[in-house]
Amino acid sequence: MKNRPFRERMGFAFEGIRTGWRREASFRTQTILAGVALLALILLRPAPIWWGLVAVTCALVLALELLNSAMEAVIDLLHPDIHPSIKVAKDMLAGAVLAISIAAVIVGFAMVIATGPRFLAEIGL
Numbered sequence: 001m002k003n004r005p006f007r008e009r010m011g012f013a014f015e016g017i018r019t020g021w022r023r024e025a026s027f028r029t030q031t032i033l034a035g036v037a038l039l040a041l042i043l044l045r046p047a048p049i050w051w052g053l054v055a056v057t058c059a060l061v062l063a064l065e066l067l068n069s070a071m072e073a074v075i076d077l078l079h080p081d082i083h084p085s086i087k088v089a090k091d092m093l094a095g096a097v098l099a100i101s102i103a104a105v106i107v108g109f110a111m112v113i114a115t116g117p118r119f120l121a122e123i124g125l
C-alpha cells in the first residue's frame with residue numbers, strides 16, 4: 001500500500017475531504033465559513049499578508065477538524081464502549097479545533113479592522 005503514484009495519493013486525499021464533508025456537519029459549516037472568508041478577501045482586497053494569514057488559519061481549522069473526525073473514528077472502532085480516557089482524548093481533540101477556531105475569528109476581526117475603513121471610503125461611505 002506504500003509509495004502509490006502521486007495522482008492516486010491525491011485521489012485518497014480528496015476522498016478524505018469528501019468523506020469529511022458527507023459525514024461531519026461541523027466540517028461543512030467550517031468549509032462554508034472558509035468560503036465566506038474568501039469572499040471577504042475578494043471584497044476587501046487586503047495586503048497579501050492577510051491572504052496568507054486567512055488561508056493558513058482556514059486551512060488549519062479544516063485540517064484539525066478532519067484530524068479530529070479521523071481520530072474519533074479510529075477511537076470508536078478500537079474501543080466502542082464508554083471510557084474516561086476516551087472522553088479525555090475526544091475533549092482534547094475538540095479543544096484543539098476550538099483553539100484554532102478562536103485564532104481564525106481573531107484574524108478575521110483584525111483584517112476587517114485593518115482594511116474596513118479603506119473599503120468604506122472606496123465605496124463612498
Ligand SMILES: Nc1ncnc2c1ncn2[C@@H]1O[C@H](COP(=O)(O)OP(=O)(O)OP(=O)(O)O)[C@@H](O)[C@H]1O
Binds near residue numbers: 082084091
Ligand atoms: N466512548 C466514550 N467514552 C467516554 N466519553 C465519550 C465517549 N464518546 C464520547 N464521549 C464524550 O461525550 C461527549 C460528547 O461526545 P460526542 O462524540 O457525542 O460529541 P462531539 O464531541 O460533539 O462529537 P462530534 O464532533 O462528532 O459531534 C464528549 O465530552 C466526549 O468526550
